[in-house]
Amino acid sequence: MDSKITIKGLNLFFGKTQVLKGVNLDVYRNRISGFMGPSASGKSTLISVINKLVFFEEAVRTEGSVYIDGQNILGNGLSDVALRKKVGTLFATPIPLPRSIFENIAFGPKLNGTWKKSDLYAIVEESLTKAFLWDEVKDRLDDSALKLSGGQQQRLCLARTLALKPEIILLDEPCSGLDPISTLKIEEALAELKSEHTIILVSNNTKQIARACDFVAFLYLGELIEAGTTDKVFTYPDAKMTEDYIQGKFG
Amino acid sequence: MGQKLFGFLVLASLMVCSSCGFFGPTSHGKIIVAGSTSIMPFTEKLAEHFMVEKPETPVDVQGGGSSAGIQATINGTVTIGMSSRGLKGNEKGLNAIVICYDAIAIVVNPKNPIVDLTTEQVRDIYSGKISNWKQLGWIDRNISAVTREDGSGTRGAFEDLVMGKTFIDDAVMVQDSNGAVREVVGNDPYAIGYISLGIVDSRVKTIAVDGMSPSIKTVRDKSYGIVRPFLYLTSGSPGPQAQAFISFVLSSQGQTILSKEGLVPVNGQASF
Amino acid sequence: MGKPHSSRETGIKWLLTLFALSSLLFLFVIFAFILAEGLPLFVKVGPGHIIFGMKWAPTKGHFGIFPMIVSSFMVTFGALVFGASLALACATYLSEYAGRKTKLFLKPALELLAGIPSVVYGFLGVVYIVPLIREYLGGPGFSILSTSLVLGIMILPTIISISFDALMSVPAGYREGSLAMGATKWQTVYRVVLPAARSGILASFILGMGRAIGETMAVIMVAGNALKIPTSLLDPLRTLTSNIALELAYATGDHRSALFSTGVVLLVIIMFLNLVANFWVKKRTAR
């Protein structure tokens, strides 16, 4: 099994505070990898290094390297813009742009120079279908995206990400504000998407990780405590801390 | 949106560039007349009539005051300058044409019963020596004297012809045009002012000075003393368009327009 | 893909930096030209003779603008006396006593009124205020009183609108807390709401003051423009701004320079007021 993303000796500082401490990790192609850990464990920060959005924060400094397909994204080779076309991100709360459903999804393709209405329509239909939203909104694509329910909005955001055909999809606690049915729909979508994408799911809901992920990494206070297949980590965790976390003793 | 912003910018810069060529005063055959605000309203009227006859020659009339008009003529920024005062020093090099004479009328509100003042009384009112109408035989009420602002041709002429070496008092109110003075005097029963005879109307009453009322007749026979010439100025001899306009002004048609406005016509050219 | 993007982005950033710098450039050019035209006369006749000179007769070599400086402050103060108290009372009433509908309607209405050209205020002053003063109080009517009234009315919308915003942004909890302790409505307003909105109210006064001291055409229309320092409320007066506008059209040589010197003094006064205002408001809000 080959790895899509390889993280080597990654340290990250906000000013003088170290938030990630020597993280080494492989993320495998066409699998769903879960990052779990209590709050302030650094799991969200870790994915914001992969899409490089972390650099919009004040006074950020990194050491080490993150390779995607063998290219170090922390080096100078790849522009942020090109990287983010490869790496799609879904945020914790659904953030639709204040425009129509259609325009939300067409936003990315338009950036890439696709302006023809029929092309865009095809992309919109395909992305919405993959996000299990097409049937619900196909008759009102010109309505404001803000009129959708929370769960629909999050699937819209997923579709918006898919419209760019990213190789990697990062999901930062995408279901934290959603009801169980919406959560289930997202998980269903992910299961189908992994054949074409490499997916990282960040969550502090251990049950969701166990349900949805093939691999799992457990972080605590910026350190990677343990990583492996979901079966292995959930049945025979190496570290006592992982076991305590899974059993809900803290976090 | 980005495209729109840039569009704005391009449009803006295009306009700047395209207009750069149009700054010259004589561009597309336009005559610019500027200077004394006393002459300005009459010139506007003359220009209206002139442009009916020669629509291909637009006349742009501006104020600015006599001194500015003289200066602009010297600099060549206007085609014709207007001055309501005589020329001094190096200004005398300009070609000056008297288009008519104007009397400066002393005016009061129609409710004011006074009909006659001496030059000395007018001077005393403006120097602050006489400050109450009672001193002139009317009611016990302060006089609201109104003058023009420093630099105005009308004020210059008034100072020369009436005030002599005496300063106008600081308590005297100041307005910046003949019309504004007329407006104040027309509304205030206790006011006194001086304006061009040409713009006197029923809102104000002229006062005889030293027994003489200002009128075309008294100006012509020189019995009314507060009179000044209205001058058109050109730098060197006027160009064909300017000459056409000046000829129109001096023609009987132009002079009739001026005399209808209460000014005293002249005939022919005079030098200053 | 990466390169063309980044070079375009750099270009845009430079362009925007230039745009931002343009404001500074304009400020600099304005100062440079006003000073270049106005300062030589200060050197020539001495700043004391201009700033503290009592006689203005620029065609005869007198360039004193002290009476105008005094007059400018007098009418500005007068405008605040009329305008500020009335506006604050109005804003207080509207934010604390008036109903929701009135408030909703009010904001755009005030913005509209703030947009009425100042010459309209001046004209109505000439037509309605000046004759009344002349008839019932004496004098020519063109006076500090009429000017202050016109300016006071003119700055009403500005002050009401901004102090209204300040009062509305006081948290409702403050009022409820005070009322719950048995204070009357007025005690609540006077002891709690007004102090809490202090810096905003102050800012509105300063803005109103700026408008009043900078107003030109409306003042020319109602002030009478006499050169003497007024000694009674019914005396006419000339402000710094109206001095410039009255004579600029005619002025040449030293006379024009003197008008720019007037502009320099006006600029210095305005800058000083702005600095004080900024300092004061910031200090108050910081506390």
Next chain:
Amino acid sequence: MRLNPRWINKLVTWALTFQAVLAVGILVAIILVIFIKGAPHVSLGFIFSYPEDMGRHGGIFPSIVATVLLGLLSLVFATPLGVGTAIFLTEYTKESTFTRIIRFGVESLAGIPSIIYGLFGFIFFVIKLGMGWSLLSGTLTITIMVLPTIIRTSEEAIKAVPNNLRMVSFSLGATKWETVTRVVIPSAMPGILTGIMLSIGRAVSETAAVIFTMGSSLRLPTSLADSGRTMAVHFYILAREGISLEKAYGTALILVMTILIINFVAYYLMNRMVAKYS
């Protein structure tokens, strides 16, 4: 003697009500006077015909054109400059000495009285650059004058755009400029528009800065080098020189209506934009 607080409360309530009614009453009276006195003199003929005899007769068509041209042209210059500056200050820099200096410059420009702009425009554009009293001189002067208004309102509006919208845009591979033009500016548009409308309003109602830069020629301006007389200037001259009170009131009414229309258009556009997607 101690007054009963309840009595004071009642008294003050009455006093405040009285003052509020007085203040609003004065302002309403101003509008009413202009409408009542102006309406009989306003007609289509008044709007579309040329003035005769210095404005004593005829209409104000050239003044309307001059006003519209001045308002729109100054926006053409001021909008990109102002919005660009606001974008620079909010999106392209962090707070630093540099931005503080620029903000100081903007604040200072905002505090300068219009007559100083008139003085400056007169000496710089009219005389030094030789543009004469012209539409261009007036436009450039007004551009500088309204710039701070546009910068400040745009900056407020841009700052109010939630940061996560920017993050979404970046995460979808947009560059900074794409994010600004496709996400930030559309979201901030209602605020930016308010600033623009305020600026047109200022250009339309300004007198002091316009009269010394654009002159007061009554002819219809047909090029940027032409002088022109805006409605506010025309009103000022009509009223001040007592040329015609009727025409003055008529002009004042058109002027106030113009400002009213600008306000309404601004509110309409703003509401439409806000209503569309929320």
